[in-house]
Amino acid sequence: MPDVLILSTSRKFFSTREITKALKKKNASPIYINTPKIRLSVDQKEATLLYKDEKIENAGSVIPRIGRSLTDFAYIVLRQFEALNVPCTLSSKGLIHARNKFMAVQELVNSDIPFPTSWLTKSRMDTGIIKQKMDFPIIIKLLTGTQGIGVMKVESEKNAIPIIDTLTELDQLILIQNYLQNNGEDIRVFVVDGRIIASMKRISPEDDWRANIHAGGTGIEYNLTDEEEEIAIKATEILDTGIAGVDLIQTPEGTKLIEVNVSPGFRGLLKATGINAADSIAEYAIKLAKK
Structure with a gap:
């Protein structure tokens, strides 16, 4: 059976260990790949992936377990696997759209899937505009936060202004949503x-x-x-x-x-x-x- 690659940053993670055990029980050949150590190469004839200076070959499929900090690099890695026709449990498109909270809801427009009204801004915006569309409290999020980190419940316009100003000063994209x-x-x-x-x-x-x-x-x-x-x-x-x-x-x-x-x-x-x-x-x- 072809190898199944597990892209992760630690063999010790619970998910990595459990997926490895499950693959072995099903007589598959799991191979752990430390994602940041992948090297990529392209020329006019081929696209290549290297790990520990050896060409990655015979990969039957790929299971990406990608943390937020590696999203941009992992997106390119997944595109390389796709160019080589190696199937992945997560597409490069799926990674980039789901990781970016605003891009995710953009994809869902006209889908009949209900989600909170969402605003995206790169600079301080008139909170009066927000009040026209939303009632306080509101939710302010970092665009790529995870595990509840970077999510703030803001009770009033007065409290929203310094948070938005601070995130703007830190050059963060700001996602604002209805509090449900x-x-x-x-x-x-x-x-x-x-x-x-x-x-x-x-x-x-x-x-x-x-x-x-x-x-x-x-x-x-x-x-x-x-x-x-x-x-x-x-x-x-x-x-x-x-x-x-x-x-x-x-x-x-x-x-x-x-x-x-x-x-x-x-x-x-x-x-x-x-x-x-x-x-x-x-x-x-x-x-x-x-x-």
Whole structure:
């Protein structure tokens, strides 16, 4: 069976270890690749990838486990694999669109998938304009934050101004969204190859409104409604993400999409549901390798 490459930055990560074990159980040949150590070369005749100064060959498929800091480099790496016709569980398009929160919602316009009204700015904007479209509190986000980091709930126009000014001074793109009223819970849906593997409800700690597991939230198994299933699957199809953690939130106006994560952790999901997503990820990678 062809090799299945796992792009990561540490063999010790829970996800890397579990995916490696799952591939071995299915008699596949997992090969760990430390993503920053990949070298790329192109000339008029071929595109080449090198790892530890050796040409990467015989790759059946690729499982990218890409952290935010490596997004730009990983995008180029995935394009190189695509040029070589090596299938990946995440496309270069899917990576770049899902990682950029505003590009993600741009892709979802006219899709019938409900998501928060969103503004993007590179400079200080008149908060009076925001007030015409949104009610405070609002959410201010870094464009590429993760795990609840870089997400701020802002209660008033007075509080918004210094935050926007500071982020502008730090040369950050600023994403502003409606705050969606809820009871401090959200839903994580794990999708692999267009199928829902498991889902859980995440509950925020008493002293924090964010429900992310990394922010201290707790997860419990959750049965999705038909509408929630449809939103999750359709979002991954539009964003071209073979593996994704889709985050939804229940509001008085109905369920809305918050984010699509293309390198989702699954330790919390395993604890909440007893389902190890690594098994489905391995099956998907093997399926791609056999094509």
